[in-house]
Structures are given as structure tokens and as C-alpha cells.
Amino acid sequence: MYKNFFKYLISAIFLLGFSVNSNADFKVGFVYVGPTGDHGWTFQHHEGRNAVEAAGIKTTFVESVPEGADAERVIRQLAQSGHDLIFTTSFGYMDPTNKVAKDFPNVKFEHATGYKREHSNVSTYSARFYEGRTLLGHIAGKMTKTNTIGYIASFPIPEVIRGINAMTLAAQKVNPNIKTKIVWVFTWYDPGKEAEAAQALIDQGADIIMQHTDSTAPVQTAEKAGVWSFGQASDMQRFAPKSILTSIIDDWAPYYVERAIAARDGTWNQQDTWHGLKEGMVAMGPYNSAMGADLVKEVEQLQKDLASGKVHSFTGPIYDQKGNILVAEGKVADDGMLAGMSVYVKGVEGDIPK
Amino acid sequence: MIKIEKRNDVPMALYFFTPFIAIILTILGGGIIFYILGFNPIEALKFYFITPISNLYGFSELLLKATPLCLIAIGLSFCFKSNNWNIGAEGQLTFGAIVGGGVALLFYNQEGFYILPLVILAGAIGGMVFALIPAILKTYFNTNEILVSLMLVYVSKLLLDYLVVGPWSNPEGFNFPETRQFSDSSRMPLLFEGLRIHAGIFLALAAVMLSWFTLYKTYLGFQIKVSGLSLKTAKYAGFKGKTMILVVFMISGACAGLAGVGEITGPIGQLHRMISPDYGFTAIIVAFLGRLNPFGIIFASLVVALTYLGAETAQIFLQIPKYTGQVFQGMILFFLLASDYLLFFKVKILSLKKNELRH
Numbered sequence: 076m077y078k079n080f081f082k083y084l085i086s087a088i089f090l091l092g093f094s095v096n097s098n099a100d101f102k103v104g105f106v107y108v109g110p111t112g113d114h115g116w117t118f119q120h121h122e123g124r125n126a127v128e129a130a131g132i133k134t135t136f137v138e139s140v141p142e143g144a145d146a147e148r149v150i151r152q153l154a155q156s157g158h159d160l161i162f163t164t165s166f167g168y169m170d171p172t173n174k175v176a177k178d179f180p181n182v183k184f185e186h187a188t189g190y191k192r193e194h195s196n197v198s199t200y201s202a203r204f205y206e207g208r209t210l211l212g213h214i215a216g217k218m219t220k221t222n223t224i225g226y227i228a229s230f231p232i233p234e235v236i237r238g239i240n241a242m243t244l245a246a247q248k249v250n251p252n253i254k255t256k257i258v259w260v261f262t263w264y265d266p267g268k269e270a271e272a273a274q275a276l277i278d279q280g281a282d283i284i285m286q287h288t289d290s291t292a293p294v295q296t297a298e299k300a301g302v303w304s305f306g307q308a309s310d311m312q313r314f315a316p317k318s319i320l321t322s323i324i325d326d327w328a329p330y331y332v333e334r335a336i337a338a339r340d341g342t343w344n345q346q347d348t349w350h351g352l353k354e355g356m357v358a359m360g361p362y363n364s365a366m367g368a369d370l371v372k373e374v375e376q377l378q379k380d381l382a383s384g385k386v387h388s389f390t391g392p393i394y395d396q397k398g399n400i401l402v403a404e405g406k407v408a409d410d411g412m413l414a415g416m417s418v419y420v421k422g423v424e425g426d427i428p429k
Numbered sequence: 430m431i432k433i434e435k436r437n438d439v440p441m442a443l444y445f446f447t448p449f450i451a452i453i454l455t456i457l458g459g460g461i462i463f464y465i466l467g468f469n470p471i472e473a474l475k476f477y478f479i480t481p482i483s484n485l486y487g488f489s490e491l492l493l494k495a496t497p498l499c500l501i502a503i504g505l506s507f508c509f510k511s512n513n514w515n516i517g518a519e520g521q522l523t524f525g526a527i528v529g530g531g532v533a534l535l536f537y538n539q540e541g542f543y544i545l546p547l548v549i550l551a552g553a554i555g556g557m558v559f560a561l562i563p564a565i566l567k568t569y570f571n572t573n574e575i576l577v578s579l580m581l582v583y584v585s586k587l588l589l590d591y592l593v594v595g596p597w598s599n600p601e602g603f604n605f606p607e608t609r610q611f612s613d614s615s616r617m618p619l620l621f622e623g624l625r626i627h628a629g630i631f632l633a634l635a636a637v638m639l640s641w642f643t644l645y646k647t648y649l650g651f652q653i654k655v656s657g658l659s660l661k662t663a664k665y666a667g668f669k670g671k672t673m674i675l676v677v678f679m680i681s682g683a684c685a686g687l688a689g690v691g692e693i694t695g696p697i698g699q700l701h702r703m704i705s706p707d708y709g710f711t712a713i714i715v716a717f718l719g720r721l722n723p724f725g726i727i728f729a730s731l732v733v734a735l736t737y738l739g740a741e742t743a744q745i746f747l748q749i750p751k752y753t754g755q756v757f758q759g760m761i762l763f764f765l766l767a768s769d770y771l772l773f774f775k776v777k778i779l780s781l782k783k784n785e786l787r788h
Binding site: 104110135139141142143144145147148151152155170178190230232233261427428429 | 623
């Protein structure tokens with residue numbers, strides 16, 4: 076009996092939450108994994124939020140939400156306090172997002188980089204960062220003197236492996252002697268660890284540093300050591316003006332504005348979005364003039380071709396480390412293969428941590 | 430000239446009252462900070478301390494957050510009361526969660542009423558064993574338990590990292606650093622549908638009762654308190670110091686391990702890298718705010734849990750940076766230590782005489 080009483084009470088509380096929602100005070104909530112001032116991943120999501128705000132839609136954000144037990148409460152609180160659309164911007168929010176979505180069918184949820192859409196009000200979205208990696212690989216292959224590229228990797232998930240492979244394939248195309256050395260740091264954001272990894276790679280002869288982590292430590296380490304580097308997630312040029320050749324920029328703003336307007340106008344549908352250079356979700360920072368005018372022109376052309384679809388980052392023949400064929404000559408890898416990528420291509424050194 | 434003297438007569442009533450003074454000063458301090466930041470302090474404080482618990486869901490979240498803090502702080506009170514400085518509860522929590530989570534994964538997709546008790550027991554044993562490391566090193570090799578227990582935090586966190594990235598990672602999880610979701614038989618039963626508060630709260634309450642009984646009604650408790658007041662007296666009385674050190678560390682570790690296993694079988698439901706937002710360290714504040722008293726610790730864990738929830742609510746409604754939560758926790762500790770200082774010491778301002786200046 077008491078159980079039922081609580082059940083009703085709780086449904087009443089939830090209903091109260093819904094009744095607050097109306098079109099007039101449409102609100103969008105954002106959940107960030109890091110501080111807005113990380114100058115990387117969260118910084119860019121925050122820029123996207125600013126764009127939504129500039130489009131005349133009210134927004135709220137909560138920063139530095141740990142990916143543990145706290146995430147569910149924060150997401151639920153946003154849903155309860157009258158937010159109509161909620162962006163959860165880190166992989167670790169996948170299960171909490173789906174759990175809360177179940178209890179709030181009238182609230183829309185957008186989860187970044189995940190793969191679970193258990194309810195019709197959950198969409199997922201991510202960017203084809205690997206297209207940016209292809210451009211980085213092309214530049215790296217041309218700029219390296221030691222033929223060694225140092226790569227700081229976070230976790231051996233498909234997104235990160237895809238980036239390593241795309242970069243290596245592009246670099247091999249312009250420089251067959253290229254070697255990719257990888258240090259796994261098992262963190263998305265740890266300036267100390269990232270700086271150590273960068274230094275270790277430089278000590279091993281890498282004269283190009285790139286990273287799939289969020290802090291500015293790797294580019295700053297590269298600047299000090301006098302080797303080339305690339306910015307990640309946001310334009311990091313001002314942190315290493317001499318060393319940075321370009322940056323891969325995650326531009327969430329157009330997507331966030333589009334989805335917020337759709338949700339407000341009632342045209343929001345569940346979808347799985349994977350946008351790249353073409354749609355502008357992946358953008359490139361300014362190219363360093365040290366690359367020389369010819370290389371800049373080449374890369375700009377490649378950028379156009381990737382955007383138009385004329386060139387694909389994963390065009391066959393592609394072999395794995397043992398020499399087995401992954402993608403046949405003349406074919407390109409389909410999205411299913413890209414989404415589950417879990418082997419290195421030929422030319423990458425070492426094994427994927429297991 | 431300022432002269433500081435030790436007070437001979439510290440009133441016990443005031444001793445238990447100063448935590449409240451610290452909390453009031455923290456709220457006042459918080460109001461001033463909000464005012465400086467340009468917020469209406471009354472409104473901000475309302476969002477901070479009242480809104481989070483103004484409905485049933487919020488209240489259950491408060492209890493959910495307070496449960497691990499209370500459990501760990503209860504354990505720590507045994508160590509701290511006997512002058513053993515276990516700073517590594519976070520590591521014992523993590524190791525407990527690893528062992529408990531390992532058992533939960535072992536019984537993946539199996540059903541049985543005995544599974545959850547086994548998982549909980551494994552968690553407690555895990556924490557206990559991990560706490561024994563600094564205890565044994567202290568008793569037999571004279572190492573500093575502060576350093577050892579603190580360093581072991583990193584060891585356990587790295588071990589957890591290794592396990593969830595490598596051998597224990599979800600085979601269907603695309604290499605993401607997390608294990609499978611535990612099956613229902615390994616999950617803490619929820620107390621009410623729709624709320625996250627789970628049976629783990631009974632573990633915390635049981636720990637409170639047991640610790641009160643042990644500390645105030647048993648010979649062991651007497652030994653612990655005497656050792657805390659004066660190690661020399663304890664030795665003179667012939668207490669077995671080494672055994673006691675081992676025992677308090679084991680109690681402390683078991684409590685932290687229970688907290689860890691409560692989190693992973695409760696709200697989280699799997700092992701991943703972020704199972705605790707540093708509960709093991711925050712619980713140190715809780716233990717002292719609660720005056721190392723079991724019932725004081727219940728109260729302190731609720732207050733500190735509220736600073737977490739308040740920080741989230743204040744950011745959602747007023748966009749006040751979430752880090753104010755840590756500022757509040759820091760302020761509580763600061764004001765507590767400051768008022769303790771004034772409680773135990775007299776500060777006298779003396780006027781200088783001319784002949785004193787010549788020296």
C-alpha cells in the first residue's frame with residue numbers, strides 16, 4: 076500500500092515537472108563533462124550553447140558533471156525544471172541519459188558520441204573527426220623530417236582508432252616511410268599526463284605531435300621542444316603560435332541551433348547524426364604559413380574534396396597490421412565498418428591495448 | 430603583542446556546538462561570496478540549501494549522496510579517534526568496489542538471493558584488505574600511514590583503470606572503458622519506485638549503530654579512545670597497540686569498501702573509471718564536522734551531501750559556477766578548524782611596555 080502511495084506521489088511530482096513545460100518558455104539544457112574553460116572539448120560545446128542563446132532560445136548548463144552516479148541526477152533535474160531539450164555532451168552520460176529519457180517522454184534528449192537510443196526521445200550525434208585527421212596526416216607526412224609522428228591517444232575506442240588510422244593512411248600516401256608512434260594516456264583530460272606523453276614521443280624522435288585528448292598541454296610541450304603540433308577540438312593556435320600547423324575544430328553550433336529550433340517548433344525527430352567537413356561540424360583552424368604556400372593550397376584542395384565526397388578518408392586498398400585486406404581497392408569503408416573500427420592499419424606501431 | 434595560551438577548561442557543550450557555528454559562518458560566508466558575484470544572496474542560498482531537498486526526489490538524492498559519505502566517515506572515526514591517520518579511504522573504496530564488482534561480474538546473468546550479499550561481503554573484505562596494507566606497514570615497519578594510504582589511492586585507481594579498459598571491459602561495448610551492467614541479482618534493491626535511494630542506506634545506519642556500540646560500550650572502544658588521548662597512557666595500561674592499529678584500519682577499510690560496493694551496485698550498476706567523486710577525501714571533512722561521533726557524522730554527511738546538490742541546483746537555476754560546492758566544503762572545514770582553535774586556545778592581546786621593547 077505504501078509502495079503505491081509513493082508511486083502516485085512520484086508520478087505527481089513528474090507530472091508537475093511536465094506541466095511547467097510550455098512553448099513560451101522553451102529551454103535547452105546542457106550537461107558538460109569538463110569546465111567551460113578547458114579550451115578543448117567542453118569549451119566547444121559551450122560555444123555551441125552560446126550560439127543557441129544568440130538564436131533567442133533560453134539555455135542552462137551544468138559543468139564538470141562526473142560521469143558516475145551524479146550524472147543521472149543532474150540530467151533528471153534539468154528535465155524536471157522545465158528544460159525541453161537536453162544535450163548530454165560526453166560518452167559516459169549514455170546510460171543515465173537513456174534512463175532519464177524513459178521517465179520524461181515529452182523531453183527530448185541528445186547524447187553526444189554514444190550508440191544507445193533506447194527511447195524515441197533520444198537522439199545521438201557525433202562528428203566525423205577522422206576527416207580532419209586525414210588532413211593532419213597529409214600535412215604531417217610532408218612536414219616531418221624524422222618520419223616519425225607522435226600520437227597521444229585517450230582510450231582504444233573506435234573513434235580514437237579511426238583517427239589514428241585515417242591520419243596514418245593519409246601520411247603514408249605522401250610519405251611511404253612514415254611511422255606512427257602511439258602513447259595511450261587513458262584519460263580525456265590530464266594536462267600533466269598529456270605533457271609527459273608528448274615529451275616521451277619527442278624523445279623517441281617524433282617531430283610531429285598530435286593528440287586525441289582535450290588539454291592544451293601537448294601543443295605547449297611541442298612549442299617548447301620546437302617540434303610541430305596540431306590543435307584538438309578547438310583552435311589552439313594562441314597556445315603554441317609557432318608550433319601549431321592547424322587545428323581540428325569541433326563546431327557544434329549549427330547543429331545545436333538547428334536541433335533547438337526543431338524541438339521548439341515541434342519538428343524534432345529521433346536521429347543518429349554523423350556530420351563532417353561537409354556540414355561544417357568538423358572545421359579546420361588557420362594553416363601555419365611555415366607549411367609553405369604550395370602545401371597549404373594542396374591541403375585546402377583536399378579539404379574541399381573530402382567535403383564534397385570526391386575523396387574518402389578510408390579508400391582501399393587498406394591493410395591491417397598483418398597485411399590482411401580490410402578495404403578492397405577502389406572501395407571505401409562504409410559507416411558500419413567505421414563505427415566499429417578496432418584494428419590498426421599497416422604502418423601503425425604497437426598493439427591496441429586490450 | 431599577541432599571546433596564545435591553551436585553555437584548561439574547554440566546555441564540552443561548546444565542543445559539540447562549534448560545528449553548528451562553522452556551518453552558520455559558512456552560510457554567511459557563502460552569502461557574501463554570492464553577493465560579490467552579483468547574485469541576490471538570499472535567493473542564491475535558497476537555491477543552494479532549500480530547493481535541492483524541496484521534493485521527495487531531492488530528499489532521496491540527499492540520502493543517496495550522504496550514504497557513502499556517512500559510511501566512510503564512520504570508519505574513519507575509528508582511525509582518527511585512535512591517532513591513526515588513514516587518508517586513503519578513497520583507495521579502500523575503490524578496491525572494495527573492484528573486488529565486489531568482480532564478484533558481481535562473476536555472477537553475470539545468474540539469479541539468486543545469495544548473490545548480492547556475496548557482492549557486498551566481497552566489497553567489505555576488499556576494502557579491509559586494502560586498508561591492512563598501510564596498517565601492517567605501520568605496525569611492523571614503522572612507515573607513515575598518511576603517505577602509504579594516500580599513495581595506495583593511486584594504485585587502486587590505476588588498477589581499476591586497467592581492469593575496465595582491459596580484461597573486464599564489456600565485450601559488446603566497443604572498447605569503452607566500462608564493464609557490463611551488473612545483473613539485477615547483484616543490484617541493491619530500491620526502496621521506492623522512481624527514487625534512487627537503495628538498501629545501502631541500511632548498511633550506513635547499521636554502521637552508525639555498531640560504531641556507537643563499539644566506541645562507547647566495549648573494551649575495544651575504550652582502548653581506541655585512550656590511545657587517541659594519550660599513546661603513552663595506552664602503552665602504560667598495557668593495551669596491545671599493534672592489534673588495535675590493525676583493527677581500526679580494518680574497520681575503516683571495510684566501511685569504505687562497503688561505500689564503494691554500495692555505489693556500484695546502487696546508482697551506477699557497473700564498474701567504470703568514475704565510481705566516486707572523491708567521497709573518500711570528502712568523508713574526512715564529514716568525520717571531523719561530525720566530531721568523530723557516530724550521530725554527529727550522520728548530521729555532517731547530510732550537510733556535506735547538500736553542498737554537492739546545492740552546487741548543481743545553483744548552477745541550473747542561477748548559473749552560479751558549480752565549483753562553489755567545493756568552496757563551501759572548504760569553508761566548512763576552515764571555519765570548523767578556526768573555531769576549534771579559538772575553543773582550545775585563548776588569544777590575548779597584550780599592550781607593550783617600553784622596557785620590553787629594548788630586549
